[in-house]
Amino acid sequence: xxxxxxxxxxxxxxxxxxxxxxxxxxxxxxxxxxxxxxxxxxxxxxxxxxxxxxxxxxxxxxxxxxxxxxxxxxxxxxxxxxxxxxxxxxxxxxxxxxxxxxxxxxxxxxxxxxxxxxxxxxxxxxxxxxxxxxxxxxxxxxxxxxxxxxxxxxxxxxxxx
Amino acid sequence: xxxxxxxxxxxxxxxxxxxxxxxxxxxxxxxxxxxxxxxxxxxxxxxxxxxxxxxxxxxxxxxxxxxxxxxxxxxxxxxxxxxxxxxxxxxxxxxxxxxxxxxxxxxxxxxxxxxxxxxxxxxxxxxxxxxxxxxxxxxxxxxxxxxxxxxxxxxxxxxxxxxxxxxxxxxxxxxxxxxxxxxxxxxxxxxxxxxxxxxxxxxxxxxxxxxxxxxxxxxxxxxxxxxxxxxxxxxxxxxxxxxxxxxxxxxxxxxxxxxxxxxxxxxxxxxxxxxxxxxxxxxxxxxxxxxxxx
Numbered sequence: 319x320x321x322x323x324x325x326x327x328x329x330x331x332x333x334x335x336x337x338x339x340x341x342x343x344x345x346x347x348x349x350x351x352x353x354x355x356x357x358x359x360x361x362x363x364x365x366x367x368x369x370x371x372x373x374x375x376x377x378x379x380x381x382x383x384x385x386x387x388x389x390x391x392x393x394x395x396x397x398x399x400x401x402x403x404x405x406x407x408x409x410x411x412x413x414x415x416x417x418x419x420x421x422x423x424x425x426x427x428x429x430x431x432x433x434x435x436x437x438x439x440x441x442x443x444x445x446x447x448x449x450x451x452x453x454x455x456x457x458x459x460x461x462x463x464x465x466x467x468x469x470x471x472x473x474x475x476x477x478x479x
Numbered sequence: 480x481x482x483x484x485x486x487x488x489x490x491x492x493x494x495x496x497x498x499x500x501x502x503x504x505x506x507x508x509x510x511x512x513x514x515x516x517x518x519x520x521x522x523x524x525x526x527x528x529x530x531x532x533x534x535x536x537x538x539x540x541x542x543x544x545x546x547x548x549x550x551x552x553x554x555x556x557x558x559x560x561x562x563x564x565x566x567x568x569x570x571x572x573x574x575x576x577x578x579x580x581x582x583x584x585x586x587x588x589x590x591x592x593x594x595x596x597x598x599x600x601x602x603x604x605x606x607x608x609x610x611x612x613x614x615x616x617x618x619x620x621x622x623x624x625x626x627x628x629x630x631x632x633x634x635x636x637x638x639x640x641x642x643x644x645x646x647x648x649x650x651x652x653x654x655x656x657x658x659x660x661x662x663x664x665x666x667x668x669x670x671x672x673x674x675x676x677x678x679x680x681x682x683x684x685x686x687x688x689x690x691x692x693x694x695x696x697x698x699x700x701x702x703x704x705x706x707x708x709x710x711x712x713x714x715x716x717x718x719x720x721x722x723x724x725x726x727x728x729x730x731x732x733x734x735x736x737x738x739x740x741x742x743x744x745x746x747x748x749x750x751x752x753x754x755x756x757x758x759x760x761x762x763x764x765x766x767x768x769x770x771x772x773x
Contacts, residue, residue, distance in 0.1 A: 320484045340487035340530065343517070362480060363518035364585060376558075376587040382517040383588065386487055387510075387534060433583065451669040452582020 325389040329354070330398030338385040345369040345380035347388075348395055356396035356425045360454070367453030370426035371395050377433045396425035405432050408470045417466040419457035427453050431467045439475055443468060482520035489532040493618060496533050496645055501620050503529050504642045510534065511554055514581065514589035515597040539592070539647060542566060549651040553592025557581070560591065569653045570611060572660035572680055576603045579662070582670045592646040595631070598638045601672040601697035603664065605632050609694035609702045610660075610680040611651045619644035632701040655690075659683045661756040664697075665748050667739065673697040674740045675748035681760050688712050693756060698734040698745045705731050711757055721757055721766055725750040 322337035329352060338347060343362075348354045348371070360366035362381045369380040372394040399405045405428050411417070418424045427450065434441055434449040441449070446467045447460070455463060490496040500507055508527035510516055511534060519525045533539065539554040542565045549569045551560070560566050561577045580586060580594075580603050594604040595615065608615065608628035615626045617640055624644070631639045640646060654660075664676030679693035691712045694702045707727035710720065734745035754767040 320486050323487065339484065341482045341484050343481070343521075346481070362521045364514060364581075367582070367584065370584050377584040378588050379514075379584050381521065382513055382585070384487070384510075384513070384517075386489070387513070387532065430584065448669060449583055452584055
């Protein structure tokens with residue numbers, strides 16, 4: 319039973335069929351099998367947030383879900399959000415405010431920030447910090463990241479009005 | 480690190496899960512949300528031969544109120560607890576506690592049953608079960624057992640659940656009239672495991688706690704309801720009385736040392752939590768002044 323198992327899922331809107339070993343987690347499946355290397359692998363036990371992706375429209379840790387568990391599910395990675403333009407303004411705000419340096423945490427940070435912005439149009443800085451609390455950044459000290467998320471929320475409100 | 484190799488079975492019924500658990504015993508592990516199991520496997524703290532995925536068992540999901548009982552299915556996720564109007568109305572302690580459980584991405588997968596079966600002494604939900612006087616329902620080959628939360632948690636990662644049983648649901652008594660709750664934890668980062676924490680449920684009438692169930696966590700090998708707190712029930716609490724109870728609490732607890740905090744720091748934090756809890760529950764912010772924990 320440790321042999322590869324068939325899975326069929328959607329990744330960034332495209333159907334993917336594969337055979338995977340049970341021990342393979344989703345982050346490694348995305349990176350090694352699909353070459354979607356925007357999903358980063360940091361701590362591999364759910365602490366750092368670098369591997370954050372969407373599964374069935376909710377953010378999850380890709381290192382804490384097995385690829386076999388995603389059979390029949392829909393996965394969206396930073397490549398999907400980036401290519402569709404969904405986070406273009408957020409990415410621009412990160413760049414403008416120096417909210418990244420080495421960039422290792424950035425894909426996960428963008429996934430978590432976009433998740434918050436979809437739920438709350440006008441998050442306080444405290445709420446932004448709370449929602450990003452599961453994403454480590456070792457370069458920026460977070461201030462610029464919170465600035466970028468806050469600025470994006472403000473400009474999206476302006477556009478909606 | 481990566482998990483070592485294992486066999487995987489996704490089950491479609493509780494009975495099938497129980498068959499597999501009966502056949503494989505300690506060599507199998509149940510996967511619900513995976514937010515504690517997967518880290519432990521990735522760190523090679525455990526290496527099960529078989530992972531039984533119960534994630535598809537819809538019969539273990541859901542939050543329902545039946546007469547005077549709130550029943551929560553084992554696969555109910557943290558995010559479901561957070562967004563449930565039943566939980567907000569009947570067990571607000573739980574709703575508040577969940578905001579301290581890890582981070583949004585983990586709360587989207589982690590389940591109540593998984594957290595309880597894992598029984599990390601620093602986690603919030605086991606303590607809440609003790610404070611809320613929960614009954615934990617488990618099923619095995621020979622039928623269902625109902626276990627009081629006070630008897631369920633047996634030590635670090637140890638519970639009354641046998642390797643052949645599955646946690647099915649928990650039942651909570653509905654919050655009574657004049658109920659009040661308190662939740663606070665100290666952690667290095669919001670969402671991290673607590674260095675010391677307290678979940679408390681109480682009934683407060685005319686400034687007196689008629690019932691008080693404070694469950695401390697991360698200060699012992701399991702959630703602890705200290706005897707010292709009984710001094711504060713059914714009596715007018717004075718700063719001196721609270722100070723005495725807090726001293727007794729410090730003597731009663733047996734916390735551990737680790738890289739986050741020493742035992743004496745945990746003992747100190749537990750006393751601070753008790754004073755803040757009683758002050759908040761009784762609506763008397765001045766209570767802690769004379770009884771400042773030392």
